[in-house]
Amino acid sequence: KAGVTQTPRYLIKTRGQQVTLSCSPISGHRSVSWYQQTPGQGLQFLFEYFSETQRNKGNFPGRFSGRQFSNSRSEMNVSTLELGDSALYLCASSSHNFGQGGSGELFFGEGSRLTVL
Amino acid sequence: KQEVTQIPAALSVPEGENLVLNCSFTDSAIYNLQWFRQDPGKGLTSLLLIQSSQREQTSGRLNASLDKSSGRSTLYIAASQPGDSATYLCAVVSGYALNFGKGTSLLVTP
Numbered sequence: 001k002a003g004v005t006q007t008p009r010y011l012i013k014t015r016g017q018q019v020t021l022s023c024s025p026i027s028g029h030r031s032v033s034w035y036q037q038t039p040g041q042g043l044q045f046l047f048e049y050f051s052e053t054q055r056n057k058g059n060f061p062g063r064f065s066g067r068q069f070s071n072s073r074s075e076m077n078v079s080t081l082e083l084g085d086s087a088l089y090l091c092a093s094s095s096h097n098f099g100q101g102g103s104g105e106l107f108f109g110e111g112s113r114l115t116v117l
Numbered sequence: 118k119q120e121v122t123q124i125p126a127a128l129s130v131p132e133g134e135n136l137v138l139n140c141s142f143t144d145s146a147i148y149n150l151q152w153f154r155q156d157p158g159k160g161l162t163s164l165l166l167i168q169s170s171q172r173e174q175t176s177g178r179l180n181a182s183l184d185k186s187s188g189r190s191t192l193y194i195a196a197s198q199p200g201d202s203a204t205y206l207c208a209v210v211s212g213y214a215l216n217f218g219k220g221t222s223l224l225v226t227p
């Protein structure tokens with residue numbers, strides 16, 4: 001069974017540009033959640049999608065957005081990049097959405113490492 | 118807002134030792150708690166998932182316990198090996214969000 005696939009693995013952008021990251025969940029999983037990991041702040045929750053609907057969003061500015069397609073694949077977009085957006089972006093898939101009582105085990109991808117110059 | 122704290126932040130032990138990693142959380146109304154390991158530059162690997170109705174889970178040399186009332190979980194690693202060297206993170210699902218601790222960086226020396 002294939003795991004969670006994130007693309008691209010590495011990318012370099014300059015300030016002001018935008019970026020789109022992709023996440024393909026484990027087959028059959030309908031929940032995809034996104035996280036930003038930095039040395040200073042650790043892992044922070046960005047948002048979660050379940051059945052194409054955003055269920056919850058973390059405390060990030062509106063420049064961070066996402067969507068989920070009917071096949072459960074998800075994309076996140078960051079517009080007007082800032083230096084502080086440099087981070088490892090991780091996505092996770094699960095069979096249950098958060099808050100569905102006894103949410104399922106989370107499986108993470110290898111991440112997309114974004115460097116903003 | 119759920120706050121998750123992990124102590125210690127770093128730990129170095131000789132091979133063969135048994136060790137305990139701690140995770141505490143401020144809001145006991147959780148759905149579940151999950152322990153992960155992360156190797157440098159990699160994603161997270163799930164180790165153990167404990168549902169809110171459970172007290173512990175075991176997998177091989179790993180045992181995780183959960184005490185919701187006191188807001189604590191421990192990860193016990195038996196007979197540590199150099200391959201166990203990694204950062205260990207706990208994550209708590211409560212409400213509609215997942216909150217992580219900042220992790221314990223473990224080094225097991227031969």
